[in-house]
Structure formats: structure tokens, C-alpha cells
Amino acid sequence: MNKLNRLNFSGGPGALPESVLLQAREALLEVPEVGLSVLGISHRSDWFAAVISELEANVRKLLGVSQDYHVLLLQGGATQQFSMLPMTLLRGETHPADYLHTGYWSGKAIPEARREGPIRVLWSGEADGFRRLPGDDELPFSPDAPYMHYVSNETVEGVQFHRQLGRDDVPRICDMSSDFLSRPCAAEQFAMIYAHAQKNIGPAGVTVVLMRDGLLRDAPTGLPGFLDYRRHIETHSNYNTPPVFAIYVVLLVTRWLMNEIGGLVPMDAINRKKAGLLYRVMDASEGFYRGRAETKDRSLMNVVFNLPSPEIEKRFLAEALAAGFSGLAGHRAIGGVRASIYNALTLSAVEEFAGFMENFQRGQKG
Numbered sequence: 001m002n003k004l005n006r007l008n009f010s011g012g013p014g015a016l017p018e019s020v021l022l023q024a025r026e027a028l029l030e031v032p033e034v035g036l037s038v039l040g041i042s043h044r045s046d047w048f049a050a051v052i053s054e055l056e057a058n059v060r061k062l063l064g065v066s067q068d069y070h071v072l073l074l075q076g077g078a079t080q081q082f083s084m085l086p087m088t089l090l091r092g093e094t095h096p097a098d099y100l101h102t103g104y105w106s107g108k109a110i111p112e113a114r115r116e117g118p119i120r121v122l123w124s125g126e127a128d129g130f131r132r133l134p135g136d137d138e139l140p141f142s143p144d145a146p147y148m149h150y151v152s153n154e155t156v157e158g159v160q161f162h163r164q165l166g167r168d169d170v171p172r173i174c175d176m177s178s179d180f181l182s183r184p185c186a187a188e189q190f191a192m193i194y195a196h197a198q199k200n201i202g203p204a205g206v207t208v209v210l211m212r213d214g215l216l217r218d219a220p221t222g223l224p225g226f227l228d229y230r231r232h233i234e235t236h237s238n239y240n241t242p243p244v245f246a247i248y249v250v251l252l253v254t255r256w257l258m259n260e261i262g263g264l265v266p267m268d269a270i271n272r273k274k275a276g277l278l279y280r281v282m283d284a285s286e287g288f289y290r291g292r293a294e295t296k297d298r299s300l301m302n303v304v305f306n307l308p309s310p311e312i313e314k315r316f317l318a319e320a321l322a323a324g325f326s327g328l329a330g331h332r333a334i335g336g337v338r339a340s341i342y343n344a345l346t347l348s349a350v351e352e353f354a355g356f357m358e359n360f361q362r363g364q365k366g
């Protein structure tokens with residue numbers, strides 16, 4: 001096969017495993033069991049029904065959740081969940097839902113929720129530039145909140161919670177778009193988890209929603225059909241035409257996680273090793289590479305840092321690209337450099353990049 005010329009360190013859409021890409025390439029031409037291109041297979045076919053049910057089962061298995069959880073495959077990205085969730089659980093509420101403002105993406109969820117009902121921003125890191133996350137002593141969660149919402153990994157700023165938040169008597173709801181299936185996450189402690197595919201588990205076009213049965217007991221009626229989770233539950237994510245190809249690729253990624261990686265515990269170990277390599281280079285650089293996040297809150301997925309000046313950053317990015325490392329520019333909201341090291345980026349790719357960082361720094365001295 002022809003090897004890819006560049007390594008994808010992009011914040012999203014992210015890298016996908018090479019073995020998955022090869023299978024996807026084959027499926028574009030023909031899915032052997034069906035004799036058709038995956039792009040032309042009916043979403044009402046038996047083949048696709050089997051894809052959905054295997055994917056549902058794989059997500060449950062990887063996360064260790066029971067049949068009490070619905071697995072939904074929706075469209076509209078994580079952004080649609082910012083609205084769909086409060087439309088469902090916040091309309092008509094008198095008690096506010098608790099929201100955490102820990103970075104760019106949780107900040108996008110807040111105004112959308114406010115449109116639908118009362119919310120309380122329990123904590124905001126905005127004044128500190130989102131460089132750190134709150135400790136438990138800073139989070140007086142309300143027992144009366146209809147739910148509590150947070151983002152497990154802030155993709156832009158590179159801060160990540162390394163524990164679960166919240167109370168057991170209030171539904172915990174988490175946007176895990178950029179660290180879903182990167183590590184075990186005690187999923188049964190959450191009432192709902194959502195994650196679009198395009199950072200860690202597939203192409204854009206599909207968002208996985210894991211939802212505890214019973215969460216919708218008091219949901220309002222009269223929502224638009226597409227925005228009513230119940231319609232998607234009843235139809236096994238086949239309410240209207242779903243993105244068959246994107247969903248198939250997510251299935252291939254779950255198979256890769258289960259059969260080639262061996263589940264989320266070994267995936268987590270690999271991801272820790274990868275992040276450890278880059279943070280070690282940063283910490284040994286005597287301030288040349290300045291990490292954005294406080295050490296305890298560093299993300300294992302998005303390593304965000306600055307160099308001594310914008311000019312040096314520009315040179316770093318240009319030389320990195322020329323050396324085959326793509327997608328390293330920081331998010332347009334904050335600039336700098338961001339190395340996104342999602343599941344599919346291999347340890348050897350990260351080793352190569354760590355070596356590049358060391359060499360680049362050496363070159364600046366000479």
C-alpha cells in the first residue's frame with residue numbers, strides 16, 4: 001500500500017487507524033457481503049441493521065454498560081446536542097441546571113441551554129484563560145438541579161478532567177467529544193454521554209449519544225421529530241436517512257479498539273505514554289516550550305503550548321509541516337501550537353514528533 005505522507009496531529013477531524021482507512025477504502029468500492037459500494041447501500045437493508053446493532057453492542061461492551069443504556073447515532077454534531085439536551089430536560093424547569101465553564105466548548109453549550117430554561121454557571125475559568133480546572137471544593141453542586149453538564153476534555157485549551165464530577169442523585173451529562181473511548185470512564189455513573197465522531201472515533205457526520213433508560217420520563221411532548229430522542233430510540237437510529245458510511249467507519253474503529261488494541265485499558269496506557277513523551281520534552285525545555293495547562297489538568301489528547309515568540313511559533317509550524325507533521329496550529333481562538341494525539345495517532349508518530357521538538361529547540365540555540 002502507499003503510505004500516507006503526513007501524520008495528522010489535527011484537533012479535528014483527527015487521525016484514523018490505518019487499518020480502518022484501508023477497510024473504508026475497500027468498502028467505498030464494494031462491501032463484499034452486499035456487492036455494492038457502501039455509499040449506495042440502503043439504510044433499510046439488513047446489512048445496515050446489523051451494522052447498527054453491532055456498533056451499539058460494541059459501544060456498550062467497550063464502556064461496560066448494560067442494556068439499560070440506549071446507544072444513539074445522531075447527526076448535527078456535538079453542537080446540536082448543546083440544544084437538544086436542554087430542549088428535552090430544561091424546558092419548564094424552575095430549578096437551574098448546573099453548567100461548568102471550563103473552556104471554549106463548554107462556553108458554546110451555555111448560551112444554547114440558557115435559551116431553553118434556567119441554568120447556573122457553577123464555575124468559570126474564563127478569568128484565568130482556562131488554564132486550570134476546578135477542584136471539588138470549588139464545585140458546590142446543587143441537589144435540586146435537573147442535571148449537571150460539563151466537558152471532560154477541552155479540546156482548544158488542552159485541559160482534561162481526570163475524575164468524574166457531580167453528585168449521584170443528579171443526572172451527570174458530559175460532552176466527551178474529544179476523549180470518548182480514549183480511556184475507561186465509569187460510564188454507568190453518567191445519565192448521558194455524547195461525543196461526535198470526528199475527533200477520536202470516526203469521520204464527521206455522526207454523534208454517539210449514550211443515554212440511561214428513564215432519563216426521558218418527563219421529557220416534553222411536541223418536540224420536532226428529529227429533535228426528540230424518543231424517535232431515535234424507537235427506530236434504532238434509523239428515523240431518517242442516517243450517514244451510513246460514517247457510521248460504518250465508527251463501527252470499524254470500535255472493532256479496531258476491541259480486536260487490535262484490546263479495549264480501553266490498553267488504549268489508555270498507550271495514550272498516557274504518548275502524552276507523557278510530549279510533556280516530558282516540554283518540561284525539560286527550560287521554558288522554551290511553555291505549556292498552557294496547569295500540570296494536574298493537562299490533557300492526554302490535546303497538548304497545547306507556546307514558544308518564546310509568535311515568529312518562532314510560525315517557524316516551528318512551517319518546519320513541522322515540511323517534516324510531515326500536519327495540523328499543529330493552535331485553535332483560531334487562542335493560537336500557539338496544539339498537538340492532538342487522539343487514539344489513532346501511534347506511539348511511534350508521537351516519538352518522531354517529540355524528536356522533532358527537541359531538534360527544533362537545539363537549532364534555535366545555534
Ligand SMILES: *Cc1c(COP(=O)(O)O)cnc(C)c1O
Nearest residue numbers: 077078079105151155177178196
Ligand atoms: C469539537 C468539539 C465540539 C464541536 O462539535 P461539532 O461536531 O463541530 O458540533 C463540541 N464539543 C467538544 C468538546 C469539541 O471538542
